[in-house]
Amino acid sequence: MSFTQTEFFIFLGFIYVLLLLFKKAATRKIILILGNIYFYAYWDYRFLILIFIPTITDFFFAAAIGSSTNRNIKRIALASSLIIDLSILGFFKYFNWFIASFGQITSSVGIHANPMKIMLPLGISFFIFRMISYTVDVYKEKIEPCRSFTDFFLYATFFPIIVSGPISRAQNFIPQLKEYSLNTKHIYPAFRLFVIGLFIKVFVADNIALFVNYYHENYQVFNTCTSWLAAISYSLQIYCDFAGYSNMAIGISLLLGFKIENNFNYPYLSENITEFWRRWHITLSDWIRDYIYIPLGGNKKGDGRATLNSIVAMTACGIWHGAASTFLFWGFIHGLMLSFYRYFKKAKVLLDEKFSLPHFNKFMRIVITFLCVTLAWVFFRSDSLSNAMDIITNLFTVHKGIAWYPPFIIFILIGSICVHIAKAMEFEFMDLKPEKYYSPAVYFTMLWLVIVYSPNDFQPFIYALF
Amino acid sequence: MTRYKYISYIILSFAISIIFIWVISYYCSDSPVNYKYDSSLHKYVQQSDTLIKYRSEGRGNSFIGKYGVNYFSDISKYPQQKVCIWGNSYVEAFQVNDTEKIPQVLTAIFAEHNYSNLIAFGVGIAGQSVANQYFDIPQYEQIIPSITAHVIIIPSFDDILPKARIVGDPRAAAFLAEPYRLEPTHWKPTNQDIKYFYNQYGIYFLQKPLRDMSNVKMRFSPRIKEKPPQQQLPVIAEETYKDAWIYLLTKLRAQTSVPIILVYCPQVPFIKDGKVNLKDPNRNFIKDFAEIAKLHNIIFIDVSDRFVESYLKNNSLPRGFSNSRPGSGHFNAMGHSIVAHAIFDFINNKPDVIHAN
Numbered sequence: 036m037s038f039t040q041t042e043f044f045i046f047l048g049f050i051y052v053l054l055l056l057f058k059k060a061a062t063r064k065i066i067l068i069l070g071n072i073y074f075y076a077y078w079d080y081r082f083l084i085l086i087f088i089p090t091i092t093d094f095f096f097a098a099a100i101g102s103s104t105n106r107n108i109k110r111i112a113l114a115s116s117l118i119i120d121l122s123i124l125g126f127f128k129y130f131n132w133f134i135a136s137f138g139q140i141t142s143s144v145g146i147h148a149n150p151m152k153i154m155l156p157l158g159i160s161f162f163i164f165r166m167i168s169y170t171v172d173v174y175k176e177k178i179e180p181c182r183s184f185t186d187f188f189l190y191a192t193f194f195p196i197i198v199s200g201p202i203s204r205a206q207n208f209i210p211q212l213k214e215y216s217l218n219t220k221h222i223y224p225a226f227r228l229f230v231i232g233l234f235i236k237v238f239v240a241d242n243i244a245l246f247v248n249y250y251h252e253n254y255q256v257f258n259t260c261t262s263w264l265a266a267i268s269y270s271l272q273i274y275c276d277f278a279g280y281s282n283m284a285i286g287i288s289l290l291l292g293f294k295i296e297n298n299f300n301y302p303y304l305s306e307n308i309t310e311f312w313r314r315w316h317i318t319l320s321d322w323i324r325d326y327i328y329i330p331l332g333g334n335k336k337g338d339g340r341a342t343l344n345s346i347v348a349m350t351a352c353g354i355w356h357g358a359a360s361t362f363l364f365w366g367f368i369h370g371l372m373l374s375f376y377r378y379f380k381k382a383k384v385l386l387d388e389k390f391s392l393p394h395f396n397k398f399m400r401i402v403i404t405f406l407c408v409t410l411a412w413v414f415f416r417s418d419s420l421s422n423a424m425d426i427i428t429n430l431f432t433v434h435k436g437i438a439w440y441p442p443f444i445i446f447i448l449i450g451s452i453c454v455h456i457a458k459a460m461e462f463e464f465m466d467l468k469p470e471k472y473y474s475p476a477v478y479f480t481m482l483w484l485v486i487v488y489s490p491n492d493f494q495p496f497i498y499a500l501f
Numbered sequence: 502m503t504r505y506k507y508i509s510y511i512i513l514s515f516a517i518s519i520i521f522i523w524v525i526s527y528y529c530s531d532s533p534v535n536y537k538y539d540s541s542l543h544k545y546v547q548q549s550d551t552l553i554k555y556r557s558e559g560r561g562n563s564f565i566g567k568y569g570v571n572y573f574s575d576i577s578k579y580p581q582q583k584v585c586i587w588g589n590s591y592v593e594a595f596q597v598n599d600t601e602k603i604p605q606v607l608t609a610i611f612a613e614h615n616y617s618n619l620i621a622f623g624v625g626i627a628g629q630s631v632a633n634q635y636f637d638i639p640q641y642e643q644i645i646p647s648i649t650a651h652v653i654i655i656p657s658f659d660d661i662l663p664k665a666r667i668v669g670d671p672r673a674a675a676f677l678a679e680p681y682r683l684e685p686t687h688w689k690p691t692n693q694d695i696k697y698f699y700n701q702y703g704i705y706f707l708q709k710p711l712r713d714m715s716n717v718k719m720r721f722s723p724r725i726k727e728k729p730p731q732q733q734l735p736v737i738a739e740e741t742y743k744d745a746w747i748y749l750l751t752k753l754r755a756q757t758s759v760p761i762i763l764v765y766c767p768q769v770p771f772i773k774d775g776k777v778n779l780k781d782p783n784r785n786f787i788k789d790f791a792e793i794a795k796l797h798n799i800i801f802i803d804v805s806d807r808f809v810e811s812y813l814k815n816n817s818l819p820r821g822f823s824n825s826r827p828g829s830g831h832f833n834a835m836g837h838s839i840v841a842h843a844i845f846d847f848i849n850n851k852p853d854v855i856h857a858n
Binding site: 041042045046073076077078079080081154249252253254255256435436437438439440441442443472475476478479480482483484486487488489 | 510511513514515517518519521522525526529530706709710713717719720721723724725726772773774775776777816817818823824826827828
């Protein structure tokens with residue numbers, strides 16, 4: 036069930052009315068759990084077992100870790116939990132890729148490996164990462180193991196965030212269950228978040244998708260300017276698609292009484308690639324930092340090791356998005372860019388505030404960072420590495436072809452630039468705070484634009500595929 | 502804020518948003534097309550004296566006159582000899598402005614080349630086909646005097662194939678097989694009152710939500726996710742094409758004594774799999790069709806080569822707009838111009854065929 040489906044609004048309304056009717060926290064938790072199960076089963080009920088198994092095993096392994104004083108038992112429990120979680124993720128997400136890659140190598144010696152028919156369960160990457168963070172945090176004694184299975188089950192399967200995040204940590208979510216209550220004052224801010232998310236997902240991202248998808252199917256026939264327009268448009272599309280989803284998820288969670296971590300903070304205003312990862316998919320980059328980069332040694336073991344750690348962590352981040360060489364390479368590029376940035380920062384060869392035009396320098400840093408990220412997105416979006424290289428070649432050589440500049444795309448790009456400039460200049464209007472007199476009119480207008488100008492073809496959320 | 506003030510404030514905000522979307526959609530949305538029954542033609546045509554705005558593909562304003570004829574308020578009152586351009590949405594051509602449509606471009610070329618006694622007008626309703634023109638030609642000849650030629654635009658190979666069963670648009674008359682026969686449409690447009698209301702007040706923004714609401718199919722039961730089966734379209738055996746065309750063109754020729762010109766405008770060049778394809782996949786069949794047309798004293802013009810030449814020269818495609826996919830969909834202004842020039846070149850080379858002077 037997608038957040039933009041009519042059925043979802045009916046389902047959400049039904050759940051909310053039930054929560055209002057039943058005042059007891061325990062009953063409300065049961066209602067939410069049943070809602071979670073229905074939400075996931077709606078897509079395909081066979082895969083419920085896949086979220087039940089890690090939920091049950093991780094609950095008990097975490098309890099074992101928390102209750103035991105024996106270091107070895109803790110380690111065995113953690114290892115068992117990780118093996119189960121990663122086996123599920125590995126099998127459903129990477130097994131076929133591994134088999135196909137292996138088959139390419141072995142086919143020359145006559146060994147043919149055939150991929151299996153495996154369907155990728157909805158939101159499995161997000162779910163498994165949350166499960167891993169929980170057991171690891173318990174192991175590291177950052178949090179106490181959850182004593183109530185109902186609470187843990189509710190956290191693990193919470194429907195607003197199960198498909199595409201944010202990857203909410205147990206340390207943020209589970210404490211909220213101890214004094215769970217519903218506040219009708221949250222309806223308006225939740226509505227605000229949902230409408231803004233819906234607007235940037237459906238009105239902006241879905242309309243851009245029509246252009247970008249066709250471009251990528253036929254990129255060879257378009258000229259260089261169209262290629263640049265498509266590359267920049269995709270940067271905007273993926274941001275609006277995912278940030279829109281995250282906003283909606285956070286808004287729905289708030290309506291149901293939960294505060295979820297923010298996932299985006301104007302990433303295209305970043306002045307360098309490190310800052311970009313502090314603003315883009317914040318819950319994932321925090322996860323990668325806490326559970327991969329720092330355990331590898333972070334930047335505490337010298338420059339060479341820090342470079343290696345960055346590349347390994349970001350490559351893992353790329354692979355997390357999907358079993359394809361394009362994602363792997365995208366992550367690798369980001370790892371390289373982070374390492375280069377660290378080197379440049381140390382060598383002090385970056386545009387410095389001491390120069391006479393600080394605003395211009397800041398602007399140039401933002402533009403350069405955006406272009407680097409945009410070029411990396413080409414690999415992320417392309418069907419293969421060779422396609423991506425062809426597009427990169429089109430971008431940097433004069434490629435004659437068909438010119439295609441959809442007016443809507445131009446309008447959206449100009450609008451986005453204006454929004455980002457206004458945000459950089461700290462115009463209050465951009466936040467559309469609920470208490471401002473103009474905000475409701477803007478929210479209603481956004482809703483109208485979604486209703487009237489949504490594309491006829493439903494565009495699935497990009498991150499729901501990961 | 503009191504409860505009363507709060508509710509008033511929300512209502513005011515909602516009202517402001519309605520005014521905003523009203524204005525935006527007035528300029529950026531398609532206006533609905535109203536149809537009215539024309540007793541002299543015995544069929545529904547676009548309502549006269551209306552302006553159709555089209556924004557979702559291309560950007561055009563089209564004035565509709567009497568008898569569903571575009572651009573002219575009453576074509577029957579014009580004394581000149583007339584070339585009637587027939588077709589479906591490609592002749593209706595809401596995507597471009599009136600002056601860019603095939604008939605008006607052709608009229609302008611006639612004027613440029615001193616064919617002062619010759620004008621062209623278009624009759625087209627989206628979804629219709631050659632079978633509709635078979636029924637319509639005698640009706641229009643009775644009402645509109647001095648029709649000197651009928652030009653039928655064929656934008657797709659499918660438009661001249663018999664259907665194994667009646668599929669698709671209810672506006673289309675049917676060319677059926679087994680046995681071959683032509684059946685008129687009894688299409689009656691629906692929701693005309695509400696569309697009239699939208700047009701009257703420019704409330705275009707309500708069209709989509711109401712249409713979407715009526716099309717909503719909800720599912721609440723959990724399921725097993727599976728790939729939907731691909732729909733198989735009925736296939737007509739290739740060897741039966743010739744018989745079908747002989748039947749169609751014999752019937753069509755018998756409907757009128759004035760020249761009939763069929764203008765085949767295939768979807769070339771078209772973009773597929775990252776290539777601009779210049780060859781019409783139905784070219785061989787069309788050669789047979791052209792021969793049969795010639796045998797039935799029907800003139801056949803194939804515009805494929807002109808489309809391809811234009812693409813190779815200008816790097817732009819005759820179909821598609823900046824706000825739609827290039828190379829697909831309806832003719833853009835260039836496409837209309839190419840077709841109009843192709844018709845003119847034929848007439849100019851053989852003016853005696855339509856007694857043009």
